[in-house]
Amino acid sequence: MGAMSESVSVRCPACRREHFYEAPSYPCVCGAPVAPALDGHGTATAVAHRAWDEEWVTVRCADCGRDSQWPYPELGCGCGTVLRVPVATTSAVPSPEAAAPVRRRAFQPVAIRTARDAVTAAALYLRWLGYRNIRRADQRPPAGIGLAAAGLLAQVEPTVRPASRRDVECLWLTAMTESASCVYFSLAGYSPDARTRADALGVPLFVLDLTGTPQAVNAHADELDAAGA
Template sequence: MTDSVPVRCPACRREQSFTPPTYPCSCGAPLTLPVLHDSSPEEIEHRTWEATWVAANCAACGRQGSWPQPEFGCPCGALVRVPVASAPDPTERAPATARPRNAAAPAAGPPGRAVLRPAFQPVTIRTARDAVTAAAQYLKWLGFHGVRQPEAGQATSGVDLCGPGVVAQVDPTTRPTALRDIECLWLNGLNESAVSVFFSLAGYARDARARADALHIPLFIMDLTGTPQPVNDPADSLIRVGPPER
């Protein structure tokens, strides 16, 4: 369990107990953002997309990702940003066994057919629209054709992208994706007889991850470079063998 740290509100100067957030790295290990004990928290007056994210390296695999910047609401009404340690160069820390960013995950069991692809060309994420664009490009890279955003009159709740044999949702928020979002996407995929694929910038709640595994929904997490990384076995399989034949 993550230990709480004392943090002083810059507005009222009262000391608060703050528990650093823990997120799931795409390698499966928990990543707790390293709060700086000797730095001064800042009051958030104006939000920007870039300031909402912070770079951190996973201690297990060495991969660097962008994660929601830690913050808390003080009882005085101030919204406070908590400083974290800057991520060191991942090339100096990553173990030899760490998975390359654009490489497919190793298969478990029989190899089956393997799809050879060129390196994925990511789309830098600065806005929520960029996140959807990056996900669409990745689905095309995986082998889904005709991927597009639903037209205004055809938009379905819980679907940000669709195409022949696929529906996808993109969660660009700074909170882990919830169970309800996973189930909503699964129902849409069931109605369309399509593969359901989920992309999230902040990872997945534990119950959401468990339900996705049970329903065989591929889960990906994206950082601000726009390169999705697989989170579960269905995602690894989708990378390895591509979309099911129709």
């Protein structure tokens, strides 16, 4: 059985209000739920600025021993402060000596309420496809947020602006210079010429609905969804 999250008491350093927080669980590629172990004796800190490396925490699945990165636990206080909940340091679970090939389970999305949620949803989907070591792309795209994995560049447009032809072309050109494939995620969809250009360039296009589930827009996206990484 996968790791289960426990509720801990979290005190806001700004207003001293006390909250009870339970970290959400996420599906490992093996299908087991995993959640970061919370430090009930630690002190929550206010999020003053965003840094990509601080947005993620490595969690090991107790069922298959796989290490994956998941969103760092955060809690919004009623006073307006965003709290980063302390995570316990846990000992590693040894990986199985001979793991059998894992068949992908159904994708389990996370609801999208903020731009950060949209990026998280795209990262979770890419991990479900089989991509590893997902991180913020080294080169910032002209629009949206760039993600990278081994051999892949992804772009996430978390605003209400449909992605344009130029957006698709810029992603494709950047991927070509890095000898990588690419994929685009958008909340508001794509302009007609963006879809036409993506079809010609072989760029998979996905629309993120508010449940956090990527919906394939073109045949290239259908193929990626079916085949995985």
